Amino acid sequence: MKESLDNYISRCINCGFCEAVCPTLDAADFQAYYGARGRVNLAKEFLNSSLSEDSVINSFNSCLHCNACLAVCPAGISAGEISEQMKFLAKRKDPLAIFIARNIIKYGDPLNIGKRATFWSRGLKFNDSSEYLLYTARMYQLMPYNSAVSILRKKFGNGILKVFSNIMREIGFSGALLAPFVERKKIEEFNSILINIYKLITDSGVEVRYLGEDEPYSGAMLLELGFKEEFNEYANWLVNFFKSKGVKKIITIDPHTYTLLKFQIKEYVDFPFEVIFYLDLVKKEVKFNGSITIHQACHLERYGEKYRKYNEILSGTRIIYPYHFNEKTLCCGGPDEVLFPDMTDKIADRRYQELKSTNADYILTMCPICYVNLKKDDKVIDISQFISNF
Numbered sequence: 001m002k003e004s005l006d007n008y009i010s011r012c013i014n015c016g017f018c019e020a021v022c023p024t025l026d027a028a029d030f031q032a033y034y035g036a037r038g039r040v041n042l043a044k045e046f047l048n049s050s051l052s053e054d055s056v057i058n059s060f061n062s063c064l065h066c067n068a069c070l071a072v073c074p075a076g077i078s079a080g081e082i083s084e085q086m087k088f089l090a091k092r093k094d095p096l097a098i099f100i101a102r103n104i105i106k107y108g109d110p111l112n113i114g115k116r117a118t119f120w121s122r123g124l125k126f127n128d129s130s131e132y133l134l135y136t137a138r139m140y141q142l143m144p145y146n147s148a149v150s151i152l153r154k155k156f157g158n159g160i161l162k163v164f165s166n167i168m169r170e171i172g173f174s175g176a177l178l179a180p181f182v183e184r185k186k187i188e189e190f191n192s193i194l195i196n197i198y199k200l201i202t203d204s205g206v207e208v209r210y211l212g213e214d215e216p217y218s219g220a221m222l223l224e225l226g227f228k229e230e231f232n233e234y235a236n237w238l239v240n241f242f243k244s245k246g247v248k249k250i251i252t253i254d255p256h257t258y259t260l261l262k263f264q265i266k267e268y269v270d271f272p273f274e275v276i277f278y279l280d281l282v283k284k285e286v287k288f289n290g291s292i293t294i295h296q297a298c299h300l301e302r303y304g305e306k307y308r309k310y311n312e313i314l315s316g317t318r319i320i321y322p323y324h325f326n327e328k329t330l331c332c333g334g335p336d337e338v339l340f341p342d343m344t345d346k347i348a349d350r351r352y353q354e355l356k357s358t359n360a361d362y363i364l365t366m367c368p369i370c371y372v373n374l375k376k377d378d379k380v381i382d383i384s385q386f387i388s389n390f
């Protein structure tokens with residue numbers, strides 16, 4: 001944000017358009033402060049020092065940063081951006097959020113899954129002298145472990161998980177501790193998506209490098225959880241890390257990493273690398289006789305550009321769009337899973353029902369978080385699986 005938070009907020013004319021599209025308002029049974037306009041008003045009151053941090057933080061923490069509010073605001077304001085700033089200003093942080101942030105800073109990975117992040121690449125050929133770096137940012141690999149955290153939360157409750165996070169962040173955490181709770185089937189599922197993505201790129205004539213166990217996470221969650229200063233430091237480290245590896249072109253494979261490295265990171269550091277989304281490199285036109293619907297990711301529609309390259313690949317396929325599509329796409333419930341799992345469940349259910357009601361043969365996602373939240377039946381598949389199969 002280039003202007004001061006005060007100025008930014010003062011542009012709000014209180015019209016409430018943002019409220020109508022904010023997915024968390026509905027999921028919180030219409031409690032005003034869990035909606036976009038409520039967050040803007042709460043930030044105003046907080047900056048006037050009339051409210052305590054404890055009374056406001058859940059409202060900002062529960063924002064999904066989906067930017068649906070920005071898409072409809074006549075004043076060009078994003079309550080998501082305001083929430084991000086407010087989370088940063090708030091000194092009190094959730095123990096689980098601190099645990100994740102410390103892992104990112106210490107291990108370059110929110111859950112320190114170590115070499116487990118590389119298992120998908122066994123037996124595949126990489127070219128260390130290629131100018132293209134295939135950067136998974138460990139996103140698809142982390143999903144089965146995130147799901148394990150959800151299982152533990154449901155089993156033992158949030159309180160115990162927070163106590164555990166408090167202890168673990170001090171003594172150090174290894175993803176191996178989660179291994180007994182991770183479903184092998186899920187690991188195989190996500191590894192096969194990564195292999196599909198690799199094959200789509202290399203079958204299109206692009207050889208890639210992969211950094212294996214050295215590959216760090218992007219740091220996106222530091223921003224999402226309000227650790228701006230830590231992100232600043234991490235971003236500087238990431239730039240130097242890529243430079244030390246001689247990186248020039250980075251192929252990202254998920255929307256969060258793509259928009260972070262292409263747009264958001266530039267507010268913090270000079271990022272002198274070309275950032276590409278993998279679908280840009282795919283040379284294939286799908287031929288499928290049935291119909292599909294697409295869940296377009298918030299980050300590809302409302303962060304810096306409207307990314308629609310997949311339309312060329314899918315041009316020979318009948319697409320039935322859901323009620324919310326293109327820049328009005330609805331969030332899957334995404335990053336809230338960490339701190340507000342019930343809210344995520346409700347938002348994901350609503351979006352899944354909307355996609356299902358199109359009666360399309362397949363529901364395509366293009367983000368690992370969307371895939372996890374919306375994978376309620378076999379019709380839901382990652383776009384790379386669909387392109388590979390048809």
Ligand code: SF4
Nearest residue numbers: 012013015016018073
């Ligand atoms: S849409 Fe914009 S101007 Fe209207 S209430 Fe929301 S933030 Fe304020």
Ligand code: SF4
Nearest residue numbers: 022064066067069080
């Ligand atoms: S970014 Fe999304 S969740 Fe956050 S206030 Fe805006 S519409 Fe609501």
